[in-house]
Amino acid sequence: xxxxxxxxxxxxxxxxxxxxxxxxxxxxxxxxxxxxxxxxxxxxxxxxxxxxxxxxxxxxxxxxxxxxxxxxxxxxxxxxxxxxxxxxxxxxxxxxxxxxxxxxxxxxxxxxxxxxxxxxxxxxxxxxxxxxxxxxxxxxxxxxxxxxxxxxxxxxxxxxxxxxxxxxxxxxxxxxxxxxxxxxxxxxxxxxxxxxxxxxxxxxxxxxxxxxxxxxxxxxxxxxxxxxxxxxxxxxx
Amino acid sequence: xxxxxxxxxxxxxxxxxxxxxxxxxxxxxxxxxxxxxxxxxxxxxxxxxxxxxxxxxxxxxxxxxxxxxxxxxxxxxxxxxxxxxxxxxxxxxxxxxxxxxxxxxxxxxxxxxxxxxxxxxxxxxxxxxxxxxxxxxxxxxxxxxxxxxxxxxxxxxxxxxxxxxxxxxxxxxxxxxxxxxxxxxxxxxxxxxxxxxxxxxxxxxxxxxxxxxxxxxxxxxxxxxxxxxxxxxxxxxxxxxxxxxxxxxxxxxxxxxxxxxxxxxxxxxxxxxxxxxxxxxxxxxxxxxxxxxxxxxxxxxxxxxxxxxxxxxxxxxxxxxxxxxxxxxxxxxxxxxxxxxxxxxxxxxxxxxxxxxxxxxxxxxxxxxxxxxxxxxxxxxxxxxxxxxxxxxxxxxxxxxxxxxxxxxxxxxxxxxxxxxxxxxxxxxxxxxxxxxxxxxxxxxxxxxxxxxxxxxxxxxxxxxxxxxxxxxxxxxxxxxxxxxxxxxxxxxxxxxxxxxxxxxxxxxxxxxxxxxxxxxxxxxxxxxxxxxxxxxxxxxxx
Numbered sequence: 001x002x003x004x005x006x007x008x009x010x011x012x013x014x015x016x017x018x019x020x021x022x023x024x025x026x027x028x029x030x031x032x033x034x035x036x037x038x039x040x041x042x043x044x045x046x047x048x049x050x051x052x053x054x055x056x057x058x059x060x061x062x063x064x065x066x067x068x069x070x071x072x073x074x075x076x077x078x079x080x081x082x083x084x085x086x087x088x089x090x091x092x093x094x095x096x097x098x099x100x101x102x103x104x105x106x107x108x109x110x111x112x113x114x115x116x117x118x119x120x121x122x123x124x125x126x127x128x129x130x131x132x133x134x135x136x137x138x139x140x141x142x143x144x145x146x147x148x149x150x151x152x153x154x155x156x157x158x159x160x161x162x163x164x165x166x167x168x169x170x171x172x173x174x175x176x177x178x179x180x181x182x183x184x185x186x187x188x189x190x191x192x193x194x195x196x197x198x199x200x201x202x203x204x205x206x207x208x209x210x211x212x213x214x215x216x217x218x219x220x221x222x223x224x225x226x227x228x229x230x231x232x233x234x235x236x237x
Numbered sequence: 238x239x240x241x242x243x244x245x246x247x248x249x250x251x252x253x254x255x256x257x258x259x260x261x262x263x264x265x266x267x268x269x270x271x272x273x274x275x276x277x278x279x280x281x282x283x284x285x286x287x288x289x290x291x292x293x294x295x296x297x298x299x300x301x302x303x304x305x306x307x308x309x310x311x312x313x314x315x316x317x318x319x320x321x322x323x324x325x326x327x328x329x330x331x332x333x334x335x336x337x338x339x340x341x342x343x344x345x346x347x348x349x350x351x352x353x354x355x356x357x358x359x360x361x362x363x364x365x366x367x368x369x370x371x372x373x374x375x376x377x378x379x380x381x382x383x384x385x386x387x388x389x390x391x392x393x394x395x396x397x398x399x400x401x402x403x404x405x406x407x408x409x410x411x412x413x414x415x416x417x418x419x420x421x422x423x424x425x426x427x428x429x430x431x432x433x434x435x436x437x438x439x440x441x442x443x444x445x446x447x448x449x450x451x452x453x454x455x456x457x458x459x460x461x462x463x464x465x466x467x468x469x470x471x472x473x474x475x476x477x478x479x480x481x482x483x484x485x486x487x488x489x490x491x492x493x494x495x496x497x498x499x500x501x502x503x504x505x506x507x508x509x510x511x512x513x514x515x516x517x518x519x520x521x522x523x524x525x526x527x528x529x530x531x532x533x534x535x536x537x538x539x540x541x542x543x544x545x546x547x548x549x550x551x552x553x554x555x556x557x558x559x560x561x562x563x564x565x566x567x568x569x570x571x572x573x574x575x576x577x578x579x580x581x582x583x584x585x586x587x588x589x590x591x592x593x594x595x596x597x598x599x600x601x602x603x604x605x606x607x608x609x610x611x612x613x614x615x616x617x618x619x620x621x622x623x624x625x626x627x628x629x630x631x632x633x634x635x636x637x638x639x640x641x642x643x644x645x646x647x648x649x650x651x652x653x654x655x656x657x658x659x660x661x662x663x664x665x666x667x668x669x670x671x672x673x674x675x676x677x678x679x680x681x682x683x684x685x686x687x688x689x690x691x692x693x694x695x696x697x698x699x700x701x702x703x704x705x706x707x708x709x710x711x712x713x714x715x716x717x718x719x720x721x722x723x724x725x726x727x728x729x730x731x732x733x734x735x736x737x738x739x740x741x742x743x744x745x746x747x748x749x750x751x752x753x754x755x756x757x758x759x760x761x762x763x764x765x766x767x768x769x770x771x772x773x774x775x776x777x778x779x780x
Contacts, residue, residue: 025330026299026330027330028330029330029351029352030254030257030330030351032351032352033257033260033351033352033353034256034257034260036352036354037260037352037354040354040355068352088468089435089466091403091435093400096360096364099360100357100360100361103354103356103357103359103360104354104356104357106354106356106357107354122400123398123399123400125400125403127433127435131350212433212434
């Protein structure tokens with residue numbers, strides 16, 4: 001016998017994109033985790049023999065880290081649009097959040113020979129959505145790993161009653177178009193070059209979701225930073 | 238925690254992927270943990286925890302078939318197989334926010350997001366254990382009700398304004414509430430709120446105000462939290478608590494409806510919503526809420542027989558009101574009842590009751606023969622039971638009615654009325670079967686609503702009268718008098734101005750009366766008159 005109800009539900013229900021997205025991301029992250037861990041084991045067992053192997057490992061690490069940060073952003077941006085993503089503001093120790101993102105990318109920095117400096121008071125705490133801000137920092141770190149020469153400086157302090165997290169590098173600095181309007185997605189999107197500028201859009205959106213009293217969070221880009229290259233600043237009230 | 242101490246810890250890894258378990262196990266060994274067990278699914282994890290006390294559980298949220306990580310945690314906490322001071326870390330691949338919303342009833346100590354690296358895991362566990370070690374004396378003192386010690390420890394941490402000052406302010410607020418020092422608790426929360434609007438401190442203020450008897454301020458605090466942070470489930474729960482105590486049933490239902498919309502995976506809230514909607518005679522909301530409790534209950538510690546029968550009862554109530562709306566739910570309710578056999582062991586009384594409910598579902602679904610057989614089964618079974626509970630007797634009357642045995646239904650109703658004469662509470666339950674209520678409370682209720690409706694009608698405020706009679710029918714669906722009053726108000730409204738919605742409602746209402754009324758009924762003449770008047774109006778409209 002034909003089941004009327006089930007027939008219509010199979011035919012008429014549109015594909016639940018959120019569900020498809022979430023379950024794919026779940027699988028991808030599982031695989032990515034395996035990939036990263038296998039890579040780490042491999043590098044431990046057979047360390048690079050020459051400069052070329054070092055470069056190969058570095059590429060593998062970098063691309064894996066990029067996939068991860070893109071996935072995180074993708075999900076968050078999707079939710080901002082479709083699920084009215086709301087920030088979950090809580091007290092966090094800033095150093096915990098920074099260290100977690102640095103630890104996450106430890107292998108990446110090592111294979112690229114990047115030296116890290118962290119300047120943050122142990123007890124400094126602030127109020128923000130740890131997961132979203134973690135995602136922003138992760139993204140900027142992965143990006144900087146590509147554009148810096150040898151050193152990254154991550155710092156956090158309170159200035160004018162706002163938390164300022166800064167990530168400075170010793171690279172060539174940000175291009176002029178991005179300095180002017182870091183969050184204008186269209187200005188930076190270039191699918192042919194692979195640069196979507198999505199990371200900065202994401203950072204801008206996340207910062208703006210942080211409000212306290214009359215103030216709102218924001219991001220700033222500058223050149224000639226403390227290490228001579230670019231500096232990304234995230235300001236949270 | 239000093240690294241030297243990791244070697245003493247017992248850890249359990251729960252994940253359905255072999256490779257993930259091996260990887261995490263290697264990471265824990267790198268950190269220095271030696272005793273590591275692993276489990277492949279929820280049931281396996283529960284078995285492990287029953288046999289051994291762990292210090293650390295790393296559990297994936299998505300465990301394939303069976304329980305989720307969250308449900309494992311709920312089960313462990315409820316059945317007492319989790320050491321109060323153990324760390325439970327929930328791992329997930331997605332952003333944990335949706336899980337956090339679902340996770341409210343029991344919160345894990347931490348969330349980790351995949352992919353996990355050794356260094357990140359090491360840092361995170363190091364921090365968690367350091368915090369646990371520092372907070373342990375306070376938690377233990379609170380558990381043992383050594384309040385002065387707990388208070389002193391909290392105050393010291395707050396004074397040092399170190400890492401855990403914030404956590405200790407939370408503890409201190411709770412402590413003062415538990416010991417009845419409401420003003421001190423208020424000071425703690427105010428100090429926090431002076432610096433920043435934090436939802437836990439706002440909810441804390443609301444709780445203090447409620448305990449001080451200042452419900453207006455409590456409400457104000459809660460509304461503030463909800464407007465700035467609509468995801469703060471604790472605010473909804475406290476508001477529900479206030480409405481339940483007052484009691485304000487309609488508002489209680491509203492706030493629970495908001496809460497389940499935000500956090501639909503909480504089975505306990507769905508259950509509360511089902512209960513209150515049923516009490517408010519909102520069968521549709523009740524049916525949908527109970528239906529979700531059945532689905533969510535599949536692997537949950539909170540699966541209850543009452544959720545399943547609640548779904549069936551609400552579906553039947555909806556069917557009595559609106560067959561079309563109830564139709565899609567009938568089959569699912571039948572399936573739910575069929576599954577009960579495997580999921581619950583039942584007392585003989587419960588068996589009779591579930592069979593009677595199932596019999597009505599079958600009858601409503603057009604399976605008359607099966608319905609009668611099951612009803613007969615239930616009667617045979619009940620022969621061995623001394624006295625059936627009144628709720629079951631009510632279901633028996635309904636099963637007779639549903640299977641077309643009107644005489645049996647009437648006879649049983651009469652004997653029940655005789656048996657429970659003078660017992661107001663039992664009579665209130667029987668009222669649901671009667672055309673006119675038998676209990677004092679409901680008699681006066683019906684009289685007052687009717688009076689109000691008639692007053693509106695006489696002052697020609699037909700809309701108000703219609704609303705009044707409609708509300709009354711929610712509570713007294715069998716009352717032919719009220720139903721006729723509703724039609725009369727509608728007819729007079731239609732005489733002034735014909736609108737389709739009122740016409741449809743009037744036609745439906747008359748059809749429902751037609752199902753029940755017999756020519757010997759003392760309002761039969763009035764019924765026929767209204768029928769004629771409506772037919773004329775309808776004909777004029779069409780012409």
